Amino acid sequence: MxxxxxxxxxxxxxxxxxxxxxxxxxxxxxxxxxxxxxxxxxxxxxxxxxxxxxxxxxxxxxxxxPILKTFFVDVGQGDGAIVESPEGIMLVDGGPNSNLFKFMKRRYRRILRSGQQLEIKAMVVSHPDYDHYNGLTAILKDSRFKVGTIYHNGIIRYDDDNLPSGTEFDLGKLRRKNVNGISRPVLTETFDTLSQAKTLVDGGHLAPAFRRFWQAALDAKQDGHLGKAKRITIRDENLPGYAQDDDDKLFVSVLGPLPTKMSGSVEYVAFPDAHDIADADPRPSSSHTRNGHSIVLKLKFGQHTILLGGDLNIPAQQHLMEHYGSDNPFRVDVAKACHHGSSDFHVEFLKKILPQVNIFSSGDNKSFDHPMADAVGAVARHTRGSHPLLFSTELARATSGSKTHYGLINLRSNGDVLVMAQMKEQHKNKADIWDSFTVPWPGKFAKEIKESES
CATH class of the missing domain: 2.30.30.40 (SH3 Domains)
Incomplete structure (x- = not known):
């Protein structure tokens, strides 16, 4: 053997x-x-x-x-990460296109070519935006991939042009409710299981890409290569199957989304646009509500922690900070920047994270221009260490002739040593193709500086 x-x-x-x-x-x-x-x-x-x-x-x-390995894949304007650990493989979002799917077929080609199924323990859809879930549809359609559980936040995406009768919001029904002593619009319509997803698909009102994703999930279940789907919130505390707080295990805390109450039906505050947060009674925003209730995961492996915050925005970050109060579960070593480096961030939230490494996942969609200059500057300022590290999937991308080499950011931890790396754009020395950095990073010339000052 x-x-x-x-x-x-x-x-x-x-x-x-x-x-x-x-x-x-x-x-x-x-x-x-x-x-x-x-x-x-x-x-x-x-x-x-x-x-x-x-x-x-x-x-x-x-x-x-084995150790913890996390790959932040260049999926263009979107998020897509693969987390490998002793517990198995977890996907967190899949981007808008086939880049993640192609990377997985290449990375796991030996398993796939041998006729075995690749087991994916968890598939996490942080929130129902196209640039986060659409790339996962192809994986669900491919029977070579066997998925244990799809975790999602329960928010529905209806077709703007084909809303169900009595619904005026593309995420479902809104009601005015008292939340912590304040009357606020609340999203009361959410879903959980695959059977509930089937009811929505059969209803014929879902946004096209969202319908295709859940139809692929239902087909995968019927064909035997998907276990189940589960809505996840802070009520769950931990991601199922990742709750052993041991140095050689991956422990995953669920820090968001935050429902309006801790029992009963799952409902969410409908967030306003960040431009409107100072208004006395701001109008609910679909984008800020679905983004703001992203699944927020904190990964812990040995001494190291990682924050995956989806597309959190200012209203959501305020909402979470109010909930946790003086407690600060957001402090980590490595953070994926929320919402691809949008300007829609709260500085006080960045101060709570205060990582040693920041990662931007973004692409060439010029309607967004992510990452924004203020986001890059702010996360760099609110980062620990004299030589903080900032990575970008877009900056890691390279071209040669007409071929594009998509960017890939590597995170590796054995519990004691943490390494961040990206591939060199030119491999002059074929025996060393990585630009790698131990965390905390002392600086490339720390030894030379120390010797010159002694």
């Missing part, structure tokens, strides 16, 4: 022979899987499984168990 091991250094060096001074033939990132071919004393001959040249690694540079 084949033995597989994992790189356990920020960049594990593969050498031409079993000697510490042998020529370096490859570097693989922390957590990269390697197949053991043979052994020689304290050295292991390994097959790099297509990740550059194979060779020899020292046993002290590898480990026997």
């Amino acid at each position: 084949s033995q597989f091991i994992y790189g356990n250094k920020p960049e594990t060096v593969i050498r031409a022979s079993a000697r510490s001074r042998a020529r370096r033939v490859n570097h693989v990132l922390l957590g990269s899987i390697l197949k053991v071919v043979s052994t020689e004393g304290d050295w292991l001959e390994v097959d790099s499984l297509g990740k550059g040249d194979s060779g020899w690694v020292h046993k002290d540079d590898v480990r026997s168990t």
Whole structure:
């Protein structure tokens, strides 16, 4: 039976022979899987499984168990992330196009070509916006992918031109209700299970892409490669299957969305546009309501934490800060910037996150121009460390001739060491194709500066 091991250094060096001074033939990132071919004393001959040249690694540079790996995929103007952990694979959003699907087929090609199904433990749709869920439809349609549970926030997307009778809001029915002593418009119509999704699909009023997504989910369930769907809010506290707070396990907290009450039917405050928040009785905004009630996940692996905040906006961030009060569950090491770097952010919320690393997921849609200059400046200012790190899927993109090399931001953690990386645009040294940064990052020339000052 084949033995597989994992790189356990920020960049594990593969050498031409079993000697510490042998020529370096490859570097693989922390957590990269390697197949053991043979052994020689304290050295292991390994097959790099297509990740550059194979060779020899020292046993002290590898480990026997998998780590946390998160891939922020360049899906253009949208979000799409793959989270690999000892618990399995989790997808968080899928972008508007086929980029995530293509990346998955390439990354997991050995499993798919062998005739096995790739098991996806959790598929999280942060909120029902096209640029977050549409790319997941192709995965649901492909029987080579077996999905355990689709997690969603329960918000419906009706077709603006074909609303159900008695509905004037494309997210469903609104009612004036008392929320924390204030009369506010409340979204009272939400859904949970696949059977409820079927009722909505059969009703014929859903927005076309939203209908296609849930029809694909219903077909996948019938064909046996989807387990179920579940609405998730802060009532759940943790993502099911990710609730073991252990150094070698991925622990996932659910910090949003926040319903109007903690029991009974799930209802959400209808948020106004950020331009209107100072009005005495602001009009509900569809975009701010569905974005503002994004599923917010906090991932914890060993000593490291990551925040995935969907498309949170100013009204939503105010809403969450009021709820949590003096408690601050948002402080993390790495944060994906909310809403692709929109200007619609609250500085006090950024101060609560205060990460060491920020990641922007955005594309070339010029109607948005994300990330905005003020968002880039604000997150850089409200980041910990003397050398904070800022990554962008769009900036990581490169071209050669007529070919586009889509950007990919890598996060790797073994619980003690955290590494962020993106591929070099020019691979002059084929044995080292990554620009990688340990977190906290001391600066590329920290050693030289220290020596010059001594």
